Amino acid sequence: MSQTDKLIICVCPTGSWLTKEKHPNVPLQPEEIAAEVHRCWNEGASIVHIHCRDRAGNATSDPKVFAEADRLIREKGCDIIIQHSTSPGRGPGQVARSDLENVPEGLLFSAVNRGLEAVEPSPEMASLDIGVSVLAGEPERLFLWTRAFGEKAARIFRDRGIKPELEVYTVGGLVEVEHLIQKGLLTKPYWISFCMGMERTIENVTPFSPRNLMHLVEQLPPDALFTTLGIGPTETRAVTQSMLLGGHARVGFEDNPYYAKGLLAKSNAELVARVARIGADLGRQVCTPQEARALLGIPPLQA
Numbered sequence: 183m184s185q186t187d188k189l190i191i192c193v194c195p196t197g198s199w200l201t202k203e204k205h206p207n208v209p210l211q212p213e214e215i216a217a218e219v220h221r222c223w224n225e226g227a228s229i230v231h232i233h234c235r236d237r238a239g240n241a242t243s244d245p246k247v248f249a250e251a252d253r254l255i256r257e258k259g260c261d262i263i264i265q266h267s268t269s270p271g272r273g274p275g276q277v278a279r280s281d282l283e284n285v286p287e288g289l290l291f292s293a294v295n296r297g298l299e300a301v302e303p304s305p306e307m308a309s310l311d312i313g314v315s316v317l318a319g320e321p322e323r324l325f326l327w328t329r330a331f332g333e334k335a336a337r338i339f340r341d342r343g344i345k346p347e348l349e350v351y352t353v354g355g356l357v358e359v360e361h362l363i364q365k366g367l368l369t370k371p372y373w374i375s376f377c378m379g380m381e382r383t384i385e386n387v388t389p390f391s392p393r394n395l396m397h398l399v400e401q402l403p404p405d406a407l408f409t410t411l412g413i414g415p416t417e418t419r420a421v422t423q424s425m426l427l428g429g430h431a432r433v434g435f436e437d438n439p440y441y442a443k444g445l446l447a448k449s450n451a452e453l454v455a456r457v458a459r460i461g462a463d464l465g466r467q468v469c470t471p472q473e474a475r476a477l478l479g480i481p482p483l484q485a
Contacts, residue, residue, distance in 0.1 A: 189466035190430040190474045191457055192229035192409060193222040195450040197436025198241035198269060205439045205446055210235045212247060216254035219262060221451035222434075226458035228474040229263040229307065230255070231347070233436065234300075242271040245302035252303055261471045261483050265307035265347055268297040268335070270325075290323045294331060301344055306480055307373075310335050310346040312355040316385040332358060336367035345480050348374045351387040356401045363403060370405040373478055375432065376424075379416035390416040392423055399427050407477065411437050421457055425464050431457045 195218045200208045209218040212234070219230045234247040252264055270292045294311075301308045312332060317323040339346045346368065348359055362368050376398050378390035388394050390412050402408060409430035412420025417438040421431035433453040441447040441456075458468050475482055 185428040186407075186477060187465065187467060188469045188473060188477060189425060189458075189461040190229060190407075190409065190469050190477065191227045191454055191461070192231055192265070192430070192432040192434075193219070193227040193450050193454050194231040194233070194267075194411075194432060194434035194436035195219065195222065196233045196235065197434075198233055198267075198272060200435055200439060201239065205435065207446075207449055208435050208439065209450075210239055211237070212251040212254050215251050216258060216260075218450055219255050220258045220260050221449060222454045223260045223262045223471075225451045225454040226468040227262060227454045228469045228471040229265050231265045231267060231309070231432065231434070231436070232305075233267045233269065236271075240272045241269070243268070243297050243299040244271070245299050248300050248305070249303040252305065263307060263471050263474055263478075263480065264305045265309065266300040266303070266305040267309050268294075268300050269309065269311070270294055270297040290321050292317075292323055292325045294326055298335060298338060301338060301342060304342050305344060306475075306483075307345045307347055307478075308339060309349050309375075310339065311349045312358045313351055315351065315387070318383055318385055322385075329358060329361060332362060333365060333367060336362050336365075340367060340369070343481075345369075345373060345478055348372065349377050350374055350398070351377050351380065351384070353388070353398060353401055356398070356403070360403060369479060371477070371479055372403060372406040374402065374406050374408045376408060376410045376429075377413075378410060378420050379413035382414070390420045395420065395423055396427065399429065414438050415440075415443065417453075418456070418460075422460055422464075425457075425461050425466050431461070433457050 236242045311327040315325040410424035411432040
């Protein structure tokens with residue numbers, strides 16, 4: 183594992199599920215996303231993890247919508263690292279009912295390949311989810327992020343010069359990361375995101391606890407940098423421990439729209455400001471986007 187006193191803060195301002203009914207300040211359209219990203223950048227965020235929505239508010243992988251959000255962010259003079267989510271959208275064509283033999287009728291498959299449409303605008307970074315995931319509910323929804331899919335996505339990222347954010351949900355996910363390393367599909371330093379606290383909605387993932395996060399960190403490959411996200415009430419505890427262990431932090435409305443129990447955060451920028459303040463108290467100096475690029479092996483942003 184690589185260590186640094188610098189702190190990279192990633193913000194995810196939107197996600198796929200939060201609605202205006204749940205939080206009136208969640209940014210859904212490109213104009214809103216760009217304005218919110220600019221505020222977060224001013225508070226110390228050096229990476230933005232972008233999910234997009236269509237005009238009806240449904241999560242989308244439409245590359246035109248992502249490109250519009252990117253353009254509006256840059257027009258504000260914001261040099262934040264732009265990272266696209268490749269999670270498939272929720273609109274037509276994104277979900278396919280199972281027609282496989284002996285699979286329950288109520289099971290849906292997510293068309294994960296459609297999520298890769300989000301890399302067509304060639305962002306600096308993009309998410310690469312590791313491992314098959316099952317979204318709990320009625321019906322259950324299966325995300326086939328298999329080994330073959332991981333290899334395919336990693337090749338696309340490599341060919342386009344996109345830095346992958348490797349989203350890991352279990353110790354087994356690190357086995358798959360090592361597989362991609364051995365295949366020569368990843369470039370040092372590896373950027374690994376531990377996704378914790380998702381057990382209420384996704385089956386067979388790792389709950390957050392100090393011991394669980396420490397165990398994951400102990401399994402990291404050499405030349406890896408890591409960040410941590412915690413869903414819901416685990417967010418602040420997870421990212422604080424991540425910083426204590428030499429890692430980095432992700433916050434935002436995708437992970438937790440609350441500032442405290444029962445109190446909605448006013449904005450994503452308020453969550454970024456808090457983690458920047460905690461980081462400073464722990465002796466971690468917040469990275470500028472250009473410093474983060476240097477740490478991650480991403481070329482400098484061209485004017």
